């Protein structure tokens with residue numbers, strides 16, 4: 582096998598973005614799609630040139646299609662767990678949108694089942710695969726900014742126009758800022774705090790958070806968390822879904838600092854250039870541009886997944902299973918600290 586045949590399950594917003602990415606990915610193509618309605622699957626199929634007999638309106642028929650190598654699970658978060666367990670039953674590799682599941686215990690169940698069946702699974706924190714993130718990691722690892730002391734990371738956007746029917750504003754669909762985008766800054770802090778370790782990530786020993794949970798929808802509009810790591814690094818993360826706000830990250834070391842303005846969606850250059858701002862204390866800021874062979878973030882992710890699978894691996898080095906498990910534990914702790922709950926708790 583030199584290339585993966587992908588099946589997409591769930592035909593919403595990100596499914597379209599990923600389907601477009603597969604049109605330019607080098608090691609994969611879109612083969613099948615599944616929706617709760619066959620009409621929706623067929624209309625998605627027409628848009629992306631999928632054969633009509635590979636457009637399914639039944640999850641069971643979709644998973645039974647033995648030509649699909651890997652499924653991209655992009656339903657709302659509360660369905661990731663049950664859809665992933667079904668994918669495993671039908672022996673499909675999986676790329677599961679973030680968060681992999683609603684709770685640490687659900688994530689553990691998915692990983693245990695995938696391990697038993699020797700299947701690939703990755704939580705789709707796509708920014709982790711991008712050359713800009715890899716360059717950030719390389720510079721910090723080189724010691725150029727000295728010892729990392731503090732990390733600040735934000736992800737916030739105005740999701741109000743999506744309206745109350747959107748998954749973002751519905752507790753039963755896993756709505757709220759922390760689960761939707763808070764995981765990005767959290768996962769970045771865990772990555773940077775653990776760069777010097779063998780695993781390449783670290784788990785916070787303490788999370789203290791504040792936030793606002795809407796009394797009617799029971800979803801968090803925003804939240805702010807302070808993290809502490811065993812090695813003395815501290816971090817501050819902010820997430821919100823009511824305001825287009827700063828989405829940058831900064832890493833402050835003993836000798837210098839790095840700032841990245843557009844780490845999460847470097848494919849959208851209108852959100853900022855793809856570059857790092859590097860400052861050695863006492864010197865002028867330097868701009869380090871990132872040279873890209875491929876600009877489509879999701880194609881980069883799909884090809885990273887393909888590389889791992891074609892090499893016979895069950896995890897991707899950019900977001901390992903243990904990393905995802907630590908992430909889920911930290912997400913649970915963050916939510917708990919502001920009293921944000923879902924039926925899955």
Ligand SMILES: NC(=O)C1=CN([C@@H]2O[C@H](COP(=O)(O)OP(=O)(O)OC[C@H]3O[C@@H](n4cnc5c(N)ncnc54)[C@H](OP(=O)(O)O)[C@@H]3O)[C@@H](O)[C@H]2O)C=CC1
Nearest residue numbers: 591592593594595596616617655656657658678679680748
């Ligand atoms: N990595 C990234 O950049 C992004 C990741 N995401 C992640 O992807 C997932 C999906 O997000 P997004 O595409 O924005 O969501 P949407 O609401 O736009 O789409 C979700 C799709 O899931 C399917 N679905 C299955 N069951 C249900 C249900 N009970 N209610 C509603 N929809 C259902 C629907 O497709 P159908 O009608 O065909 O069944 C729906 O269109 C989320 O987990 C999110 O965190 C989202 C955006 C960006």
Ligand SMILES: O=C1OC[C@@H](O)[C@H](O)[C@H]1O
Nearest residue numbers: 595679738740749761762
């Ligand atoms: O992962 C995501 O990134 C971009 C946001 O618009 C979206 O809601 C979220 O799921």
